Amino acid sequence: MxxxxxxxxxxxxxxxxxxxGLGGIVRAYLAKVRGGDVGALPAVLGLVVLVIAFSxxxxxxxxxxxxxxxxxxxxxxxxxxxxxxxxxxxxxxIDLSAGVAGGTAAAVMGVVMTNHHQxxxxxVLACVAAxxxxxxxxxxxxxxxxxxxxxxxxxxxxxxxxxxLEIIGAGGTIPFENETIRSITDKNLPIxxxxxxxxxxxxxxxVVTYVRNARRRRAGLxxxxxxxxxxxSGALAVVVVLLVAYLSRERSLNPNFKSLKGVPNSLVVxxxxxxxxxxxxxxxxxxxxxxxxxxxxxxxxxxxINVLWIxxxxxxxxxxxxxxxxxxxxxRNHSVSNATGGGETLLYAVGAAVIGGTSxxxxxxxxxxAVIGGTVIAVIANGMGLLNQEPGVVFIVTGLVLLVAASVDxxxxxRAAASGxx
Amino acid sequence: xxxxxxxRPAAAxxxxxxxxxxxxxxxxxxxxxxRGVDLDVRAGEVTALVGDNGAGKSTLIKGIxxxxxxxxxxxxxxxxxxxxHGPKDAGALGIEVVYQDLALCDNLDVVHNMFxxxxxxxxxxxxxxxxxxxxxxxxxxxxxRTLRSVxxxxxSLSGGQRQTxxxxxxxxxxxxxxxxDEPTAALGVAQTEQVLLLVRRLADSGLGVILISHNLNDxxxxxxxxxxxxxxxxVAQVRxxxxxxxxxxxxxxxxxxxxxxxx
Numbered sequence: 001m002x003x004x005x006x007x008x009x010x011x012x013x014x015x016x017x018x019x020x021g022l023g024g025i026v027r028a029y030l031a032k033v034r035g036g037d038v039g040a041l042p043a044v045l046g047l048v049v050l051v052i053a054f055s056x057x058x059x060x061x062x063x064x065x066x067x068x069x070x071x072x073x074x075x076x077x078x079x080x081x082x083x084x085x086x087x088x089x090x091x092x093x094i095d096l097s098a099g100v101a102g103g104t105a106a107a108v109m110g111v112v113m114t115n116h117h118q119x120x121x122x123x124v125l126a127c128v129a130a131x132x133x134x135x136x137x138x139x140x141x142x143x144x145x146x147x148x149x150x151x152x153x154x155x156x157x158x159x160x161x162x163x164x165l166e167i168i169g170a171g172g173t174i175p176f177e178n179e180t181i182r183s184i185t186d187k188n189l190p191i192x193x194x195x196x197x198x199x200x201x202x203x204x205x206x207v208v209t210y211v212r213n214a215r216r217r218r219a220g221l222x223x224x225x226x227x228x229x230x231x232x233s234g235a236l237a238v239v240v241v242l243l244v245a246y247l248s249r250e251r252s253l254n255p256n257f258k259s260l261k262g263v264p265n266s267l268v269v270x271x272x273x274x275x276x277x278x279x280x281x282x283x284x285x286x287x288x289x290x291x292x293x294x295x296x297x298x299x300x301x302x303x304x305i306n307v308l309w310i311x312x313x314x315x316x317x318x319x320x321x322x323x324x325x326x327x328x329x330x331x332r333n334h335s336v337s338n339a340t341g342g343g344e345t346l347l348y349a350v351g352a353a354v355i356g357g358t359s360x361x362x363x364x365x366x367x368x369x370a371v372i373g374g375t376v377i378a379v380i381a382n383g384m385g386l387l388n389q390e391p392g393v394v395f396i397v398t399g400l401v402l403l404v405a406a407s408v409d410x411x412x413x414x415r416a417a418a419s420g421x422x
Numbered sequence: 423x424x425x426x427x428x429x430r431p432a433a434a435x436x437x438x439x440x441x442x443x444x445x446x447x448x449x450x451x452x453x454x455x456x457r458g459v460d461l462d463v464r465a466g467e468v469t470a471l472v473g474d475n476g477a478g479k480s481t482l483i484k485g486i487x488x489x490x491x492x493x494x495x496x497x498x499x500x501x502x503x504x505x506x507h508g509p510k511d512a513g514a515l516g517i518e519v520v521y522q523d524l525a526l527c528d529n530l531d532v533v534h535n536m537f538x539x540x541x542x543x544x545x546x547x548x549x550x551x552x553x554x555x556x557x558x559x560x561x562x563x564x565x566x567r568t569l570r571s572v573x574x575x576x577x578s579l580s581g582g583q584r585q586t587x588x589x590x591x592x593x594x595x596x597x598x599x600x601x602x603d604e605p606t607a608a609l610g611v612a613q614t615e616q617v618l619l620l621v622r623r624l625a626d627s628g629l630g631v632i633l634i635s636h637n638l639n640d641x642x643x644x645x646x647x648x649x650x651x652x653x654x655x656x657v658a659q660v661r662x663x664x665x666x667x668x669x670x671x672x673x674x675x676x677x678x679x680x681x682x683x684x685x
Binding site: 215216219222283289291292298300 | 509510513521523524525526527528529530534538539540541543546547548551554555571572573
């Protein structure tokens, strides 16, 4: 103990500014990827490859304005359900019942809306409430009784299909006649509103991140290099402008009969959910606690975090969002049946989250992963359909893609363990 | 000990202990784990708690930390008897525990871990700027120079760095007593060195430190007093200068030094 005078000029070294310049940014990113933190990179690369492949194979149909808009409406429900699943996956749990929970909630909504003639607002409320009730049941069983979520939600997967069947009757359907509800998947934003929204998104992102970076730079805290900020904002602007421009073109097969153009309403639903949920997950203490429970439950418990509540609330949130997904499915079909949310819906949604980069092992993932992954799934299903592939082949390919995504997850996790990154 | 002794605020061995335990009893069913344990912890000192496996060290610190309550005995803090019914009570008194397994979340960065469960918020939202600032100040205050960035994920830190983060977390909250459970187990030579320095610095800054360790080398390097538990009884609490390593080993293994020197 003798030779140890406390150091006078100590400090957690000044934050490394090695990431200045383009080379620095690229090096920092590559180091991150090599360390196992691949994020959404495989999904984005996969998406680019798929889009190029289908565009080459079906140049007339795949890239047509009609098909692009179609694709968005097709993927909306899967993407939304996947967004809810991200919260459960972050805990290291799973919800196999999310798809059918959406179906059951849509059936409840159908009864309220069609049989009891309630307006769209009350009906949507009933739909989300039904989802919340389902989520509460699952969450209580998982958090209080400690039954593995796999088993609880597998039971719910079966049971809820029965509930839906009881609500709407065997072989029956409940029509969705409410114009407002139908317009979510049938109608588009006016052109001017689409562009306004695009401007708000791009400028909003650029300004908010710039102000935050400037503030942190002044305070001497870690911050993003200006060049990186410019690249990110620029990329976002390009993608948004291209997408909106494309969607603003006339895509009706017979424009004189009925004009069809503008950003689909369902894309707005996705955007709003993406912003709200990302904000909750990234900027609130609750969101931080979700990551903590997923990363190390025992550490979270000892830090005084109410682990049971975090688990319960994630399951409630997942099922409530799944209810919105069910709503989108039913709105697109103009009716709800016992098949709504069944079949491959859930597996596609889990696949979307995992393909987007959310880990099945918990603690790692973002809400945006669901959007990227959902797009990949939709592009596969849509493109293969245009190639006139058998449904069997589509399933096989989608299954393989999911397996690849899960493998990337597992491998990057091992690399992360080896290189000591999380 | 000369270089650091001068800056220590509390003169060694004098004054009222910050934390006093008197006649602590604890049983789990038929197993009588703690049999009338006394312990004094002074501010500005490292009190080493040693004892063989099963001697009751963990039970004792869990009781101090409020994880379970003692059956009987006095818990005197700052001269006043207190009752500690849960970790929150202990936290309110300024008692923090750094567990052996550290309780860090690998998927979160250093700042997030230091504020885990006690995040600073501004109008309901996480106040990342203030948290990062305070985390750096705390680490700077402990003269921690081994972390490259406070935004590094904990998963990418070495064992010593993790220990550092866990210790820094414990002093972030104006704590007055820090309990360290085997902080150097599983660390290499250089990292053990770093952590021991840090432990000494904690005491020198005026905290009462309880150090649990199996390694008598470590104990003799940083401790001011050594408390020895043997089969649930405190067989000695002595100043380091008054004992030899061999005597401590004897106390740990047999409960007495065999020379009538035990306190």
